[in-house]
């Protein structure tokens with residue numbers, strides 16, 4: 001394997017992970033941080049703060065057709081309109097799910113992920129199993145997430161790189177016609193924007 005410390009390469013990723021672990025251990029030993037607080041922080045960026053940005057992009061696209069057109073033609077600029085840009089989000093492409101098409105995102109090389117819209121990648125996204133099988137057996141992988149893609153729906157897998165990062169635009173769930181943009185944001189899950197889930201549901205009040 002090429003061991004260049006190129007940003008985004010497996011070598012760079014593991015090096016960064018080792019450094020972070022070393023720093024965490026030192027800080028914990030000195031009693032400066034609580035490992036539980038670190039876990040909470042990671043969870044916050046992985047599940048709470050991070051994907052909420054992407055959810056806002058999706059909800060805006062659902063409610064504003066002109067925005068959706070801009071999003072599909074120049075995702076980087078359209079996402080930046082909402083204030084989400086920067087590191088690991090410089091070149092974005094949004095891929096739209098339809099009745100006939102389902103999109104899934106993977107990084108087969110390492111763990112490239114759109115940070116400004118999704119936050120930190122979940123552990124499974126970085127796993128060798130997901131990275132290898134998302135390409136060779138996408139329907140099988142999706143089934144493990146509880147997602148059954150109907151026969152007539154094409155599954156397209158997008159291989160994210162350090163240069164180009166993808167975001168799935170899920171379909172707006174039925175029964176949400178009266179919901180406003182903010183309410184719709186709450187329905188959009190992180191996994192739907194990676195594409196490992198397809199159906200979103202309107203929460204019952």
Ligand code: FE
Pocket residue numbers: 008107108109110111112113160161162
């Ligand atoms: Fe990567």
